[in-house]
Amino acid sequence: MEKVLLQKADPRFKDEIAEKIGLEKIKPCYTCGSCTGVCPVRKVIEDFDPRRIIHMIVIGMRNEVLSSDQIWFCCLCNSCYFVCPQGIRFSRIALELQKLSLAEGYVDKNFLKRLEPVNNYLQDLCRRTMFKKVKDGLHGPQTMPCWQKYTVKNG
Numbered sequence: 001m002e003k004v005l006l007q008k009a010d011p012r013f014k015d016e017i018a019e020k021i022g023l024e025k026i027k028p029c030y031t032c033g034s035c036t037g038v039c040p041v042r043k044v045i046e047d048f049d050p051r052r053i054i055h056m057i058v059i060g061m062r063n064e065v066l067s068s069d070q071i072w073f074c075c076l077c078n079s080c081y082f083v084c085p086q087g088i089r090f091s092r093i094a095l096e097l098q099k100l101s102l103a104e105g106y107v108d109k110n111f112l113k114r115l116e117p118v119n120n121y122l123q124d125l126c127r128r129t130m131f132k133k134v135k136d137g138l139h140g141p142q143t144m145p146c147w148q149k150y151t152v153k154n155g
């Protein structure tokens with residue numbers, strides 16, 4: 001973990017992100033590592049660590065987070081959401097971080113174009129993860145993207 005100069009930290013960053021995803025606040029992270037443990041991206045990109053990104057948000061490393069390559073790696077599979085004891089939905093956080101990063105010029109539209117093949121790969125990884133869960137016998141909310149969890153009733 002990089003050293004953070006306290007005067008450069010932005011203590012409002014966590015509230016800014018919470019507001020963007022429609023929460024009053026981001027619940028305290030237990031740093032249990034369950035999210036990182038189930039993350040399919042982590043299995044192929046070994047320094048990708050959602051727990052670490054949450055920690056950086058909480059301590060206000062706004063510039064470091066928004067300029068980090070890592071915020072683009074999440075394949076939005078929600079596997080971490082289903083195991084997080086605090087119900088922290090990293091995929092939603094990742095999307096907001098990406099929007100902010102673009103809006104504030106940390107990346108440009110050309111970057112997004114160049115990222116397309118990587119995104120296709122990540123989406124494939126996401127699909128495989130969900131497929132494996134279904135094959136392993138899981139069904140219902142555990143195998144659905146979070147938006148479906150709240151919009152589809154299970155019979």
Ligand code: SF4
Nearest residue numbers: 029030032033035084
């Ligand atoms: S699973 Fe949730 S509580 Fe545990 S480290 Fe990840 S974000 Fe924090």
Ligand code: SF4
Nearest residue numbers: 039074075077078080
């Ligand atoms: S939603 Fe993102 S961080 Fe969470 S398990 Fe899937 S790829 Fe990993």
